[in-house]
Amino acid sequence: MSKIRFQALIEASSRKPVEVIEDIKRSVLFGENVFNENTMRQYLTKDAFKGVMSAMEHGTKIDRKIADQVSSSMKEWAMSKGVTHYTHWFQPLTGGTAEKHDAFFETIGNGMAIEKFGGDQLVQQEPDASSFPNGGIRNTFEARGYTAWDPTSPAFIYGTALCIPTIFVAYTGEALDFKTPLLRALTAVDDAATAVCKYFDKNVKKVTASLGWEQEYFLIDKAMANSRPDIILTGRTLLGHSPAKGQQLDDHYFGSIPSRALNYMRDLETECMLLGIPVKTRHNEVAPNQFELAPIYEECNLAVDHNSLLMDVMGKVASRHQLKVLLHEKPFAGVNGSGKHNNWSLSTDTGINLLAPGKTPMSNLQFLTFFINTIKAVYDNEELIRAAVASANNDHRLGANEAPPAIISVFIGEQLTKVLEELEGVTNGKLSPEEKTDLKLNVVGKIPDVLLDNTDRNRTSPFAFTGNKFEFRAVGSFANCANPMTVLNTVVAKQLKDFKVEVDALIESQDLKKDEAIFNVLREYIKATKNVLFEGNGYGDAWEIEAKRRGLSNNKTTPEALKARISKKSIALFEEMNVMSKVETEARYEIEVEEYTKRIQIESRVLGDIAGNHVVPTAVKYQNLLIKNVKGLKEIFGKDFEKYAGEQIKLIKGISEHIEIIHLKVDEMIDARKKANVITDLEEMAAEYCTKVKPFFDEIRYHCDKLELMVDDELWPLTKYREMLFTR
Numbered sequence: 128m129s130k131i132r133f134q135a136l137i138e139a140s141s142r143k144p145v146e147v148i149e150d151i152k153r154s155v156l157f158g159e160n161v162f163n164e165n166t167m168r169q170y171l172t173k174d175a176f177k178g179v180m181s182a183m184e185h186g187t188k189i190d191r192k193i194a195d196q197v198s199s200s201m202k203e204w205a206m207s208k209g210v211t212h213y214t215h216w217f218q219p220l221t222g223g224t225a226e227k228h229d230a231f232f233e234t235i236g237n238g239m240a241i242e243k244f245g246g247d248q249l250v251q252q253e254p255d256a257s258s259f260p261n262g263g264i265r266n267t268f269e270a271r272g273y274t275a276w277d278p279t280s281p282a283f284i285y286g287t288a289l290c291i292p293t294i295f296v297a298y299t300g301e302a303l304d305f306k307t308p309l310l311r312a313l314t315a316v317d318d319a320a321t322a323v324c325k326y327f328d329k330n331v332k333k334v335t336a337s338l339g340w341e342q343e344y345f346l347i348d349k350a351m352a353n354s355r356p357d358i359i360l361t362g363r364t365l366l367g368h369s370p371a372k373g374q375q376l377d378d379h380y381f382g383s384i385p386s387r388a389l390n391y392m393r394d395l396e397t398e399c400m401l402l403g404i405p406v407k408t409r410h411n412e413v414a415p416n417q418f419e420l421a422p423i424y425e426e427c428n429l430a431v432d433h434n435s436l437l438m439d440v441m442g443k444v445a446s447r448h449q450l451k452v453l454l455h456e457k458p459f460a461g462v463n464g465s466g467k468h469n470n471w472s473l474s475t476d477t478g479i480n481l482l483a484p485g486k487t488p489m490s491n492l493q494f495l496t497f498f499i500n501t502i503k504a505v506y507d508n509e510e511l512i513r514a515a516v517a518s519a520n521n522d523h524r525l526g527a528n529e530a531p532p533a534i535i536s537v538f539i540g541e542q543l544t545k546v547l548e549e550l551e552g553v554t555n556g557k558l559s560p561e562e563k564t565d566l567k568l569n570v571v572g573k574i575p576d577v578l579l580d581n582t583d584r585n586r587t588s589p590f591a592f593t594g595n596k597f598e599f600r601a602v603g604s605f606a607n608c609a610n611p612m613t614v615l616n617t618v619v620a621k622q623l624k625d626f627k628v629e630v631d632a633l634i635e636s637q638d639l640k641k642d643e644a645i646f647n648v649l650r651e652y653i654k655a656t657k658n659v660l661f662e663g664n665g666y667g668d669a670w671e672i673e674a675k676r677r678g679l680s681n682n683k684t685t686p687e688a689l690k691a692r693i694s695k696k697s698i699a700l701f702e703e704m705n706v707m708s709k710v711e712t713e714a715r716y717e718i719e720v721e722e723y724t725k726r727i728q729i730e731s732r733v734l735g736d737i738a739g740n741h742v743v744p745t746a747v748k749y750q751n752l753l754i755k756n757v758k759g760l761k762e763i764f765g766k767d768f769e770k771y772a773g774e775q776i777k778l779i780k781g782i783s784e785h786i787e788i789i790h791l792k793v794d795e796m797i798d799a800r801k802k803a804n805v806i807t808d809l810e811e812m813a814a815e816y817c818t819k820v821k822p823f824f825d826e827i828r829y830h831c832d833k834l835e836l837m838v839d840d841e842l843w844p845l846t847k848y849r850e851m852l853f854t855r
């Protein structure tokens with residue numbers, strides 16, 4: 128056995144539990160390290176407090192004087208908690224988070240120094256961020272970029288640094304991060320939804336999108352993870368034979384949480400509490416050593432920040448527990464991968480969830496309006512929504528009979544399907560008083576009762592209505608939620624905007640009452656969007672055929688899927704809704720395409736290395752032992768030896784055959800890579816990697832995994848699946 132595998136096994140099996148100190152009253156810890164409303168009240172002057180609150184709630188600008196007051200109070204608060212540095216905290220297009228710490232400390236001459244944090248430093252910074260992906264934006268325009276304070280997401284203390292959530296934009300104004308377009312999309316959906324709400328309640332002034340993510344992940348012993356070059360470099364295993372026992376007994380899901388994992392979770396949750404991330408739910412997931420963590424939902428921008436922060440915290444806490452968190456969408460072949468369901472809804476400043484039915488027929492008509500408009504938005508933009516969850520990692524998961532397919536459809540449940548069917552029969556134009564009464568009493572009025580016993584749950588749908596929210600299930604576990612949330616909120620904003628125009632036109636031109644006009648437009652939407660509604664098994668082959676017939680897209684790979692991002696329609700949509708300019712949309716496309724290529728390229732190199740430098744030499748070593756054995760048998764038994772060495776000879780031959788194919792395929796893969804690498808067009812290069820390089824992965828893996836079964840376990844260099852998945 129390789130030294131590193133041997134050590135990993137010993138280390139993993141001799142771990143002592145890490146002591147976890149947990150406060151049973153989590154509410155006491157909650158937000159302790161956040162410069163939240165409560166803390167601001169304590170530390171800020173009245174003017175400064177008002178200024179920040181108004182910026183948070185109405186997006187007003189914060190003037191210089193107030194910024195100075197806020198920064199100095201933030202510093203005072205942070206220093207009282209042992210903080211020495213501050214940083215602008217942002218989400219560049221790498222998908223992770225970025226920080227660059229600066230000390231409060233400043234010299235003032237005469238060998239003296241003070242602690243300083245002024246309004247200037249709070250509001251704007253110019254990080255040397257030239258190495259972040261920019262999709263050509265900063266080459267063609269201006270090299271510099273800056274970060275600017277986002278007061279809607281409160282500052283927090285992480286480690287010994289005060290973190291200020293910021294946007295990151297080029298000097299010419301183009302977004303270079305995930306947050307900027309998200310904020311613009313949230314404004315767009317607020318404007319459009321508020322306008323529609325006014326049909327029902329004139330008092331509504333603001334609509335907020337909410338997000339509740341559910342984060343899935345694997346926990347593996349750190350020494351074991353570190354013993355695998357593929358996990359270290361790619362986040363997943365590129366080879367490894369499935370263990371005799373996998374998830375077939377379903378004995379892990381919702382089972383009792385192993386104590387090492389539980390200790391980790393408790394520690395992680397305490398950190399989350401301090402950071403104001405309202406985590407609430409934890410449980411085992413389907414695969415061995417796979418778990419899930421979910422918070423109470425929050426305003427979308429804050430929830431996205433919290434998820435990004437969480438992914439970082441998860442890694443840090445795991446390290447303390449000698450564990451490694453795998454956030455990759457598919458770390459292990461043959462066992463379920465990880466996703467991140469995005470639960471999404473819209474609510475008003477009057478306290479109404481627009482995707483929950485209400486108490487009166489009118490509030491239910493409002494619910495139906497938002498419900499049906501969301502379905503229409505998804506239908507009209509299904510390809511773009513698919514593109515929003517596309518990544519090299521997620522390709523392993525979507526459509527692999529464990530996660531929703533690459534086809535975007537909407538599940539609404541049997542009862543709501545019936546409601547839509549009834550609404551479809553509404554008379555064209557003016558409604559008779561009898562029809563109105565009937566609709567109000569028997570259709571719209573009955574929705575809350577209908578939903579109460581809406582128990583059907585379809586886990587195979589990528590976009591499902593779950594009683595008071597939609598659950599977007601195709602998002603990958605490693606993804607930054609900002610991208611899917613930007614797309615979803617933008618398409619819904621556009622749809623609501625169009626809806627308003629249509630309803631207003633009917634009211635004017637046909638002299639219809641408001642509710643008549645709404646019924647009329649909704650009826651047409653129901654007719655037009657039937658193809659996107661699907662209640663059956665999303666994992667089945669039959670659905671692929673049916674979806675094709677319905678004209679739904681089924682873009683299985685990232686290079687194919689991403690194209691929808693830069694279609695004429697998408698570019699126009701993002702421009703119209705003021706979410707992204709053409710330049711920004713195209714830049715993002717370029718970055719994503721390039722990231723895809725790079726990931727496949729890295730995986731290909733790592734696989735070639737492991738196959739050539741770990742697997743083959745080990746197989747040769749074992750083969751030599753067998754040869755020696757056969758020679759010895761020949762010495763003893765003479766020409767009869769084959770009677771005794773038959774199996775060994777078969778093994779020797781088999782090993783040679785596998786080695787030969789591995790060599791051949793690795794060489795061919797390298798050739799394919801060389802060909803791909805000289806392609807100058809990024810899109811073509813990604814397609815080449817997808818169709819010409821990637822197919823070698825499974826072939827090479829197959830033969831390596833066969834060798835794993837043949838070679839003496841003691842010699843095998845790579846920590847095995849059963850060891851990683853079942854060691855607790």
Ligand code: ADP
Nearest residue numbers: 337338339340421422423424470471472595596
């Ligand atoms: P599950 O989908 O696992 O059965 P639940 O349906 O109870 O679990 O909730 C899942 C997630 O949905 C939680 O993170 C919760 O905060 C979130 N959620 C609940 N209501 C809303 C809402 N109105 N908007 C957004 N997210 C919500």
Ligand code: MG
Nearest residue numbers: 341468470598
């Ligand atoms: Mg869920």
